[in-house]
Amino acid sequence: MRKFSMFACAALVAAGAGALAVGSAQASDSEGGCGNAPKSQWMGEDAAKAKGVELGYEVRRVKVEKGCYELYAKDKDGKRAELLMNPVTGKIVGTDGDD
Template sequence: MKLKLIAALAIAAASPALAFASPSCTAEPKSKWMSEEAMKAKIDTLGYKVKTFEITGNCYEIYGKDKDGKRAEVYFNPVSGEIVQKGD
Protein backbone atom coordinates (compact mmCIF):
# COMPACT_ATOMS: atom_id res chain seq x y z
CA MET A 1 0.00 0.00 0.00
CA LYS A 2 2.78 2.43 0.89
CA LEU A 3 4.55 1.62 -2.38
CA LYS A 4 1.44 2.54 -4.38
CA LEU A 5 1.09 5.79 -2.47
CA ILE A 6 4.74 6.69 -3.04
CA ALA A 7 4.45 5.89 -6.74
CA ALA A 8 1.29 7.98 -7.07
CA LEU A 9 2.92 10.94 -5.31
CA ALA A 10 6.01 10.68 -7.51
CA ILE A 11 3.90 10.74 -10.66
CA ALA A 12 1.85 13.67 -9.39
CA ALA A 13 4.99 15.61 -8.51
CA ALA A 14 6.54 14.98 -11.93
CA SER A 15 3.42 15.92 -13.93
CA PRO A 16 3.78 19.73 -13.66
CA ALA A 17 7.42 19.49 -14.73
CA LEU A 18 6.44 17.46 -17.79
CA ALA A 19 3.86 20.06 -18.77
CA PHE A 20 6.56 22.73 -19.07
CA ALA A 21 9.09 20.62 -20.94
CA SER A 22 9.99 21.92 -24.37
CA PRO A 23 8.90 19.82 -27.33
CA SER A 24 11.24 17.76 -29.46
CA CYS A 25 11.59 19.67 -32.73
CA THR A 26 14.27 17.78 -34.65
CA ALA A 27 16.85 15.03 -34.40
CA GLU A 28 19.06 16.68 -37.03
CA PRO A 29 22.47 18.06 -36.02
CA LYS A 30 22.88 21.84 -35.72
CA SER A 31 24.88 21.84 -38.96
CA LYS A 32 21.57 21.12 -40.79
CA TRP A 33 19.62 23.91 -39.03
CA MET A 34 18.53 27.11 -40.76
CA SER A 35 20.59 30.11 -39.70
CA GLU A 36 19.02 32.27 -37.01
CA GLU A 37 18.74 35.12 -39.54
CA ALA A 38 16.88 32.89 -42.05
CA MET A 39 14.58 31.61 -39.31
CA LYS A 40 13.83 35.14 -38.08
CA ALA A 41 12.95 36.15 -41.66
CA LYS A 42 10.59 33.18 -41.98
CA ILE A 43 8.98 33.99 -38.63
CA ASP A 44 8.46 37.57 -39.79
CA THR A 45 6.63 36.34 -42.92
CA LEU A 46 4.29 34.36 -40.63
CA GLY A 47 3.25 37.64 -38.99
CA TYR A 48 4.99 37.28 -35.63
CA LYS A 49 6.69 40.23 -33.94
CA VAL A 50 9.60 38.73 -32.03
CA LYS A 51 10.52 40.06 -28.60
CA THR A 52 12.84 37.16 -27.66
CA PHE A 53 14.44 34.57 -29.94
CA GLU A 54 16.33 31.65 -28.40
CA ILE A 55 17.40 28.07 -28.82
CA THR A 56 15.55 25.79 -26.40
CA GLY A 57 16.62 22.16 -26.53
CA ASN A 58 16.49 21.24 -30.21
CA CYS A 59 14.04 24.02 -31.16
CA TYR A 60 14.05 27.67 -32.10
CA GLU A 61 11.68 29.40 -29.67
CA ILE A 62 10.20 32.87 -29.76
CA TYR A 63 8.26 35.05 -27.36
CA GLY A 64 6.39 37.94 -28.88
CA LYS A 65 3.09 38.85 -30.53
CA ASP A 66 1.14 37.07 -33.25
CA LYS A 67 -0.42 38.83 -36.25
CA ASP A 68 -3.46 39.71 -34.09
CA GLY A 69 -1.30 41.33 -31.41
CA LYS A 70 -1.81 38.50 -28.91
CA ARG A 71 1.05 37.15 -26.80
CA ALA A 72 2.76 34.20 -28.40
CA GLU A 73 5.25 31.55 -27.37
CA VAL A 74 6.09 29.39 -30.38
CA TYR A 75 8.50 26.50 -30.92
CA PHE A 76 9.82 25.94 -34.45
CA ASN A 77 11.59 23.05 -36.16
CA PRO A 78 14.99 24.64 -36.89
CA VAL A 79 15.49 22.56 -40.06
CA SER A 80 12.14 23.10 -41.83
CA GLY A 81 10.93 26.22 -40.02
CA GLU A 82 7.57 24.58 -39.31
CA ILE A 83 5.66 25.38 -36.13
CA VAL A 84 5.94 22.50 -33.67
CA GLN A 85 4.03 23.93 -30.71
CA LYS A 86 2.23 27.14 -29.79
CA GLY A 87 1.73 28.34 -26.26
CA ASP A 88 0.95 31.50 -24.33
Protein backbone atom coordinates in the same frame (compact mmCIF):
# COMPACT_ATOMS: atom_id res chain seq x y z
CA MET B 1 -0.21 -27.81 -38.35
CA ARG B 2 2.81 -26.53 -40.24
CA LYS B 3 0.72 -23.92 -42.13
CA PHE B 4 -0.73 -22.71 -38.83
CA SER B 5 2.77 -22.31 -37.32
CA MET B 6 3.98 -20.27 -40.29
CA PHE B 7 0.86 -18.11 -40.12
CA ALA B 8 1.31 -17.58 -36.38
CA CYS B 9 4.96 -16.59 -36.87
CA ALA B 10 4.04 -14.15 -39.62
CA ALA B 11 1.36 -12.61 -37.41
CA LEU B 12 3.83 -12.17 -34.54
CA VAL B 13 6.39 -10.56 -36.84
CA ALA B 14 3.74 -8.16 -38.20
CA ALA B 15 2.58 -7.28 -34.69
CA GLY B 16 6.16 -6.61 -33.63
CA ALA B 17 6.74 -4.33 -36.61
CA GLY B 18 3.57 -2.41 -35.74
CA ALA B 19 4.77 -1.96 -32.17
CA LEU B 20 8.09 -0.63 -33.44
CA ALA B 21 6.30 1.87 -35.67
CA VAL B 22 4.20 3.09 -32.75
CA GLY B 23 7.30 3.38 -30.57
CA SER B 24 9.13 5.47 -33.14
CA ALA B 25 6.11 7.75 -33.59
CA GLN B 26 6.00 8.32 -29.85
CA ALA B 27 9.71 9.10 -29.81
CA SER B 28 9.33 11.83 -32.42
CA ASP B 29 6.32 13.25 -30.58
CA SER B 30 8.29 13.45 -27.34
CA GLU B 31 10.96 15.46 -29.16
CA GLY B 32 8.36 18.09 -29.95
CA GLY B 33 8.75 17.62 -33.69
CA CYS B 34 12.17 19.26 -33.78
CA GLY B 35 14.17 16.08 -34.26
CA ASN B 36 17.83 15.84 -33.43
CA ALA B 37 19.59 17.17 -36.52
CA PRO B 38 23.10 18.54 -35.96
CA LYS B 39 23.32 22.32 -35.65
CA SER B 40 25.24 22.43 -38.92
CA GLN B 41 21.92 21.64 -40.65
CA TRP B 42 19.89 24.29 -38.81
CA MET B 43 18.75 27.50 -40.44
CA GLY B 44 20.23 30.62 -38.85
CA GLU B 45 18.41 32.52 -36.12
CA ASP B 46 17.83 35.41 -38.54
CA ALA B 47 16.14 33.01 -40.97
CA ALA B 48 13.97 31.65 -38.14
CA LYS B 49 13.00 35.20 -37.19
CA ALA B 50 12.17 35.98 -40.83
CA LYS B 51 10.01 32.84 -41.02
CA GLY B 52 8.08 34.01 -37.92
CA VAL B 53 7.56 37.44 -39.52
CA GLU B 54 6.39 35.72 -42.70
CA LEU B 55 3.77 33.92 -40.60
CA GLY B 56 2.44 37.23 -39.28
CA TYR B 57 4.30 37.59 -35.97
CA GLU B 58 6.43 40.43 -34.67
CA VAL B 59 9.39 38.38 -33.44
CA ARG B 60 11.21 39.91 -30.49
CA ARG B 61 13.68 37.17 -29.59
CA VAL B 62 14.85 33.77 -30.79
CA LYS B 63 16.53 31.22 -28.54
CA VAL B 64 17.29 27.50 -28.54
CA GLU B 65 15.10 25.37 -26.27
CA LYS B 66 15.24 21.55 -26.19
CA GLY B 67 16.40 21.21 -29.79
CA CYS B 68 13.87 23.72 -31.12
CA TYR B 69 13.99 27.39 -31.87
CA GLU B 70 11.72 29.22 -29.45
CA LEU B 71 10.42 32.49 -30.86
CA TYR B 72 9.14 35.13 -28.46
CA ALA B 73 6.73 37.22 -30.46
CA LYS B 74 3.52 39.20 -30.63
CA ASP B 75 0.65 38.17 -32.86
CA LYS B 76 -1.35 40.47 -35.12
CA ASP B 77 -3.53 41.49 -32.14
CA GLY B 78 -0.49 42.42 -30.04
CA LYS B 79 -0.80 39.40 -27.76
CA ARG B 80 2.34 37.64 -26.57
CA ALA B 81 3.10 34.31 -28.19
CA GLU B 82 5.80 31.70 -27.91
CA LEU B 83 6.36 29.57 -30.97
CA LEU B 84 8.37 26.36 -31.12
CA MET B 85 9.97 25.98 -34.53
CA ASN B 86 11.76 23.06 -36.11
CA PRO B 87 15.24 24.54 -36.71
CA VAL B 88 15.77 22.63 -39.96
CA THR B 89 12.39 22.92 -41.69
CA GLY B 90 11.08 26.14 -40.13
CA LYS B 91 7.78 24.40 -39.36
CA ILE B 92 5.94 25.62 -36.25
CA VAL B 93 5.61 22.53 -34.06
CA GLY B 94 4.02 24.11 -31.00
CA THR B 95 2.80 27.33 -29.43
CA ASP B 96 2.33 28.69 -25.95
CA GLY B 97 0.15 31.79 -26.07
CA ASP B 98 -1.25 31.54 -22.52
CA ASP B 99 0.92 34.37 -21.12
